[in-house]
Amino acid sequence: MRTIKLTIEYDGTNYAGWQVQPNGLAIQQVMEDALAKILGAPVRLHSSGRTDAGVHAKGMVAAFRTDKGIPLRAFCDGLNSLLPRDISVKEAVEMPPDFHPRFDAQGKHYRYTLLNAPRRSPLTRLYAWHVRSRLDLPAMERAAWHFVGENDFAAFRTTGCAAKTTTRRIDAVDIRQGSEFVTIDVKGSGFLRNMVRMMVGTLVEVGVGRRQPEDVALLLEQPDSGSAGPTAPPHGLCLVEVFY
Numbered sequence: 001m002r003t004i005k006l007t008i009e010y011d012g013t014n015y016a017g018w019q020v021q022p023n024g025l026a027i028q029q030v031m032e033d034a035l036a037k038i039l040g041a042p043v044r045l046h047s048s049g050r051t052d053a054g055v056h057a058k059g060m061v062a063a064f065r066t067d068k069g070i071p072l073r074a075f076c077d078g079l080n081s082l083l084p085r086d087i088s089v090k091e092a093v094e095m096p097p098d099f100h101p102r103f104d105a106q107g108k109h110y111r112y113t114l115l116n117a118p119r120r121s122p123l124t125r126l127y128a129w130h131v132r133s134r135l136d137l138p139a140m141e142r143a144a145w146h147f148v149g150e151n152d153f154a155a156f157r158t159t160g161c162a163a164k165t166t167t168r169r170i171d172a173v174d175i176r177q178g179s180e181f182v183t184i185d186v187k188g189s190g191f192l193r194n195m196v197r198m199m200v201g202t203l204v205e206v207g208v209g210r211r212q213p214e215d216v217a218l219l220l221e222q223p224d225s226g227s228a229g230p231t232a233p234p235h236g237l238c239l240v241e242v243f244y
Helices: 027-039 077-082 137-145 195-207 214-221
Strands: 002-010 056-066 087-095 107-116 129-131 149-152 167-178 181-188 237-243
Touching: 002 027, 027 056, 027 077, 027 087, 077 087, 107 195, 129 195, 137 167, 137 195, 137 214, 167 195, 181 195, 195 214, 195 237
Parallel strands: 056 237, 107 129
Antiparallel strands: 002 056, 002 087, 107 181, 107 237, 149 167, 167 181
């Protein structure tokens, strides 16, 4: 049996997230349907994780097993000829038989994009959260510093998170401003449900003066001391890369 690793890019606007579910069309379902046409049989894709409805990806990783001797280019060009325009396979690589995209992952890189301008932008409405108030970037950077390291992120997960432990390692939180856009790049070993979006929501509250940078440290040290900021909208979030 061959193990094929796919790197997938998608615009999550029209989907109910990555994982197959009963309440809407999922990217995994579209991918598996296309793969079944190429392989002539049903196939199950195992991914490096999930993305919620409306979240995008440049580097989602998924893998499947097959005994077919189909060339790798068929899993790129062949699949792309069957997939809708908002989903694309960027790369197909044959891996060792025991490769698993989730359990072998060493870390992930997410990017959140903010449009920090007084007026909304129709052209970026699907890819950036519009924040009208001027953001205090130095204050946000001071707050972001507290996230780095191994911490208890219990205050930064939403209801329904089934993780056995809430301790996660964050390697970097980089905030950059270019013209009207602010990007927040978060790299770490793994993430709880909606963790990145809640981190961003909290940083934005710091940026508009509703919180102090030190509030982040308190939430990490004492998760029951209060609530984190709002969960940032999904459309500003993109899974950039999974590290192996």
